Amino acid sequence: MDWQLLGLSFITVFLAEIGDKSQLAAIALGGSLKSPRAVFLGTVAALLLATLIGVLAGGGVAQLLPVRILKAIAAVGFALMAVRLLWPDENDE
Numbered sequence: 001m002d003w004q005l006l007g008l009s010f011i012t013v014f015l016a017e018i019g020d021k022s023q024l025a026a027i028a029l030g031g032s033l034k035s036p037r038a039v040f041l042g043t044v045a046a047l048l049l050a051t052l053i054g055v056l057a058g059g060g061v062a063q064l065l066p067v068r069i070l071k072a073i074a075a076v077g078f079a080l081m082a083v084r085l086l087w088p089d090e091n092d093e
Helices: 003-017 021-032 036-064 067-086
Strands: none
Touching: 021 036, 036 067
């Protein structure tokens, strides 16, 4: 097993998920319901399934496209999201 890749993946996802909507929803559910253990297990299962789907989809796409093109698509996607965040919609106030 590649421990460096495991650690990098853990740190990346951990930092990305802090303060995420899913974490806030888990906090709200855990505080308002009588079984925080069920909330924990449900949220862990959901995150594992979402991650599995992402990894499988990424692995499949990586088989079809060269790494350079994948990185370019990711860079363009992130740039578009950044532009969208910087220039708010006319309806936003």
